[in-house]
Amino acid sequence: MGSPGLGTGNSGQRLGITEPISLGGPTEYDVIKTRELEKYLQNVGLYESQEEAVSREEVLGRLDQIVKNWVKAISRAKGLNEQLVQEANAKIFTFGSYRLGVHGPGADIDTLCVGPRHATREEDFFGELHKMLSEMPEVSELHPVPDAHVPIMKFKFKGVSIDLLYAKLSLWVIPEDLDISQDSILQNTDDQTVRSLNGCRVTDQILRLVPNIQNFRTTLRCMRFWAKRRGVYSNVAGFLGGINWALLVARICQLYPNALPNMLVSRFFRVYTQWRWPNPVMLCAIKEGSLGLQVWDPRKNPKDRYHLMPIITPAYPSMNSSYNVSSSTLRIMTDEFQRGSEICEV
Template sequence: MPNDHSSSPVLPTSSSSSSSLSPPEVQLTSSGSSSSPTKSTGGESGNTGDDLKVYLPKPIDDKHDEEWEVKRGTELDDFLGNGVEGDDGVEASSASRENLGLNNLHNNLHLRPPPPPPPPPPPSKSLHPTIIPFGSYALKVHSPSSDIDVLCLASPPPLTPVMSRSQFFSRLKQYFETRMNDDFIISDVTVLINAFTPVMKFKINCIDIDLVYAQIKEENLEEYKNEYLGKETLRGLDAESLRSVNGVLVTNEILSIVGKERGEVFRLALRGIKRWAKGVGIYGNGMGFLGGVNFAIMVAWVCGRFPNAGPARLFQKFFQIYSTWSFPSPILLSPLLLSPPPGWTPQQIWNPTLNPRDAYHLLPIITPCYPSMNSSYNVGKGQLRRIMMEVERGREVVDGVMKGRGGWEEVFRESTFFNRFTNYLEVRCVALTPSDFRRWQRWVESKIRILIAGLEMAAEQGVEVHPFAKFFDVVGKEMEVCGTSFFIGLRSLRTNGDIVDLSFCTNEFLYAVSNWEGRVQGMEIFVQGVSGGMGGSGGGAVGQQKVKGGGGKGKGRARNSRKRNGTRRGNGGGGGGGGNSDENKGNSTTTTTTKGKATTDGFSEAIGSPTKKTRMR
């Protein structure tokens, strides 16, 4: 990561060297004059978005078709497998539309009550809602463990009665309860009606589905009958509906920008980037890292910058570009649209000149259609630090592979994160039953960003935080509970060995988690310090426990043991770098951490309750 993020190298022209690819800092103009984003007072804007064109991927004509590049591309394709991106490089055939039952949902979800007499004339379009996949599934880069995002687009009145989003989710839940059978199993239904984009989460045949809902307005009936999901169809939608539809629009726009002729090259590079990101622990939008749409936009930008690059060189250019990118300069695929299409309800867009909060975004990745939004607004300092660290490590390894020093397994090998630091902070959540655990783990995961932001306050005490975006199952022998752990590497910038108290950094997180209205007996949360450098990969030493990979979805067991030689296991890939690294040097601070909300004595004893103060080597 560059030591000085304030530097602003200019985006090179086609004749410039490709080694300097970072655009200047973002500047938006209002009424034709330049203005600092941090000093804007708001008001009406005369922006046309021309200022941001410098961030668009200006193509470089640098065609290379050397035999070695073609060979590396073939090797990358073979390594990743010929199907959609999988956790182990195999095709995710289980995530087909038919196996998910989405066609069944489309054909059988009748939301219309019996029509009053006289019945309306037969419409030219089906009365059933349209199910439209988007995101990684629609891009064909999903994995067996990926969530699948779908939009349920209801037909306009009079084909379907006006129905609120809460009414729709309620009726859909009732439908699931009456239509389940051995071939169509629905579980873990959760409705987040108050989310920024309201969503219904559930599993179909053990595959996670995130479903959003929107209904076309009556005045757009004719456009809807023509089966055209475009600007005319979406006129008059409210803000929540536009956000719900936005995922489909973004996916379509990305595919349009990339183009059919570059589609396979784009997909192969994106599959590789996603697999690498998951392995090194920087994949997870909900935890403040980057998710599928973020990486899709980033890879599409590189694809537009190098229109003649094959998949291997495109993969390499991803690391070369973003390891030197001058963040918070934005990543843009298309000019910023500051005004809505005709008939659309005006929405707030990403604009650091008019919106002071936007000026504080650390890693802006802007969606390519109206309303333009920062798809990575929740990236924090700790997450950005880890992302840049791994991108820089990845660049070194990929450059070596492209020069013939090793194969692609060097890029995707198991992470060495748990050998890099002397001290780690472990967040462990446990519950007594699998169903309670799934709900509890999902809640804790949604609040991890609060913890990471709180720990950033420790920077004043000389502690640097490095979170790992993955949960690991807790396993043992004695008492069966469901448990999972999340780990944060702690790097000391001190050399005097003073005690650092991190308890004040965790208070807000523990309060937010512990006071959840859905919490029941047995749902517990612990925050404790653990020592690193104990070998293994893909997991973290819990001192007394053994930890394995798996995302926290399985059933685990924690045990009360006095042994202090715990191990960690995991299956995360993605590397770069091995053994002990510079993060261990000088990391001699003794750190005090805190335990989560007190449990009953019996339960605390059973899981080996952490002490109030844990000295970390």
């Protein structure tokens, strides 16, 4: 895992919508405490083995090959000429906790297949690709959910759980080095594609907007572990899920760009104990964009005014990622932040 990183990753440029609270760097004590913290996180089994990491990479490589074969097969079946068939391409991107580098052993991998305009969601993705997967001996527990808000195919590949989304771009050819961070990628796509691209675009932004990725990762691993222990890790139950904890930690990293994880954990509790919700937590300013997609804005959208704990996603179109929070779950989390803060102060 290496030694704790110092916050020099982005050559001193300010990240975030305000100045940092402190530019203070670590003391010898912080370095020791952060090492202890990392060791603790390892001992409780939060890190996967080298073997498991390699096996996941192999699975992702296979999956990428499968969608490439799929897109060529459907291009041929649609009667495209041989040159276009050869050029036809699709590509797998990852997001979620795997992409952030904070997943534990046995975690699922959130993946996105990006395909060209002639590869449709209904017939080609949920039809032909589903059929190809169902015939593969490595694939088990295959569950397509085409009517979900974000349509998804869930399955296991060689025992690794995969969530697979689909984005149908308006491009005829998907370049292998496609950059999905550009907003223009959303042009002329359907709503499901915009929503499916969102997870990857948000994850990319988070990694760009934190001053030191290694410190961010260790702190986030710690906060995810703490939240699960304290029973406040769950989107569906009205608490916070993976993305929300990631955004909260990322903001603390911006506010203390040179701090090590031991300090970041204690500042996390201090800042969010004092936070005056519903002031939003944001990593960057909300972009209006030129595509006319709706972004979070309580001045314009009446429903956004009811959000109690807004934690805004950093990629266009920005949304509140924690609309599920209620006054009772907010109170429980605030009490937990307070408890954490008191423990860190002693």
